[in-house]
Amino acid sequence: MQAKTTSPKFLVLMVSGSSPKVKEYKRRRHHTKDRLGCLFCRQKRVKCDRGKPVCARCGRSGVACRYETSYSAPVSSSSSQSLSTPLSALPTVLVNSILQPRLLHTAGPNAARQLPIQALLHHAAAQGDILGMPLTPPFWDLACRHPHLLATVLALAACRLRGLAPHGDRSYSVAECALKAVALGDFQPALAEPLTQSKSDALLFTSMLLNNLAFASLADDDKNDGYPWCGVSFAPSFLDDTSRQSSDSITGCTNPHTNRSHGLEWLALGMGLKPLLMATQAFRGAYSALTPIFAASDDESETFSRSHEDLEGAPAHWVRLVSSTRTSSVASAGKEWCLREPLGTLAAARALTPAPENGLKYSQFVGKLEPAFMELLCDRDERAMWMLGYWLGLIGRLGAWWSGGRVRRDGAAIRLCLLAKGVCERQGEEGEMWRRLMQDYDCVYSTMLA
Numbered sequence: 001m002q003a004k005t006t007s008p009k010f011l012v013l014m015v016s017g018s019s020p021k022v023k024e025y026k027r028r029r030h031h032t033k034d035r036l037g038c039l040f041c042r043q044k045r046v047k048c049d050r051g052k053p054v055c056a057r058c059g060r061s062g063v064a065c066r067y068e069t070s071y072s073a074p075v076s077s078s079s080s081q082s083l084s085t086p087l088s089a090l091p092t093v094l095v096n097s098i099l100q101p102r103l104l105h106t107a108g109p110n111a112a113r114q115l116p117i118q119a120l121l122h123h124a125a126a127q128g129d130i131l132g133m134p135l136t137p138p139f140w141d142l143a144c145r146h147p148h149l150l151a152t153v154l155a156l157a158a159c160r161l162r163g164l165a166p167h168g169d170r171s172y173s174v175a176e177c178a179l180k181a182v183a184l185g186d187f188q189p190a191l192a193e194p195l196t197q198s199k200s201d202a203l204l205f206t207s208m209l210l211n212n213l214a215f216a217s218l219a220d221d222d223k224n225d226g227y228p229w230c231g232v233s234f235a236p237s238f239l240d241d242t243s244r245q246s247s248d249s250i251t252g253c254t255n256p257h258t259n260r261s262h263g264l265e266w267l268a269l270g271m272g273l274k275p276l277l278m279a280t281q282a283f284r285g286a287y288s289a290l291t292p293i294f295a296a297s298d299d300e301s302e303t304f305s306r307s308h309e310d311l312e313g314a315p316a317h318w319v320r321l322v323s324s325t326r327t328s329s330v331a332s333a334g335k336e337w338c339l340r341e342p343l344g345t346l347a348a349a350r351a352l353t354p355a356p357e358n359g360l361k362y363s364q365f366v367g368k369l370e371p372a373f374m375e376l377l378c379d380r381d382e383r384a385m386w387m388l389g390y391w392l393g394l395i396g397r398l399g400a401w402w403s404g405g406r407v408r409r410d411g412a413a414i415r416l417c418l419l420a421k422g423v424c425e426r427q428g429e430e431g432e433m434w435r436r437l438m439q440d441y442d443c444v445y446s447t448m449l450a
Helices: 039-044 056-061 092-107 109-114 117-126 137-145 147-164 171-191 197-216 241-251 265-271 273-279 291-296 316-323 336-349 356-362 371-378 382-396 404-420 428-449
Strands: none
Touching (some): 039 056, 092 171, 117 147, 137 147, 147 197, 291 356, 356 382
16 A cells, blocks of 8 residues: 655745855853842843832833842851842932923022932932831832922922031022922822822822921921920910011901911811822722821721720810810800810820831821811910820920921920910819819920930
8 A cells, every 4th residue: 555645834945055054052151140120121131220219221111110129149158147239219310300390490490400409319218218108119110200299208308408407508498499399389280180099199198298398397497496495486376466466467457367377387288188088098909009108007906097086095184175165265166076086086196105106196186187176276275275285295206307396396385375374373173174284285295305
């Protein structure tokens, strides 16, 4: 039987008359695998320039540049130390490309060129974390995509360096003002844009940092580092009758609400965070970059997020304070309802250890405030003033760089104002209540003397 032959599936057409040559094998040069580059470049098997937080290749490609937080290189048995690569600051060129067009518009070409951007970046990166959240590459990636966040971080660094700079050096003051103007200029229109996860995180982070910046930003002539308590001349305007009279005489305005909240702008800004938190509630999931911040703002029992209407844990004389029918003015009557929640939060906060990791728990006090509380402060209601002053004392115990000036000034001024009202000289149970309250007030500030 004849075997069946099969034809080839394909034919190769040779157009060269010469016989094919085998390519000569060349040994590759010895090289080590780059374990310190970004994850994108390592996946593509290309050389990474290791620029942080965004390398050049990722910047050109428009992809998220991510690094391993640390790399421990293998070491010999004779050494037990591991090698790690710390995070570095953003390249100044990248930041300038993002912020320079905005700085030129707000500060002008001369000031924009003279801003110490490199020093601000170095300081921001050297801090290690901000608001309890490490400044990792994902954070810088978020900041580079949202210039209002990047400008706010650098403005906060400028505010810090302004306090450390030699007397007469105004460069950081100029940088702080210019960067804050850039941040606010981009932040306001961003509030009107449709929300995404990235935009939600950036808006919340910027708002929190702006709160810190407003709290820390005191004019040089408004500070008083002395102790004991500073003079009335350093009091915020909302505590000083003369400031209201002078303002009215200059403006010709006799409106009783004129200038009432001057000196409380930082608190109004902090209270404005509440509606933003409500608007971004849908993006508060596991994918949020702010998850560590939200986790640090409460404990496992949800002590600071739940209601404190029952004033559980508050001393008896504290409870008597919000049950008192005495008011500072007729306008304050009927607003006592807004005092219970923040007072209950104060009672929980006073039991905290004054440590940086508890800073966000202290801030829950501001989240409990209602507009009616601000009205009581503007009317110089004794109860609202005492509560604000006591909270400032708790914040001061943290020893944060941004809190000292305002805590000493406003806390001292509130104390003087209360004593001038004669609260400790009153008769009966009310006088006894106020004497104990002022003892608590002085006690929380006494730790700042150590």
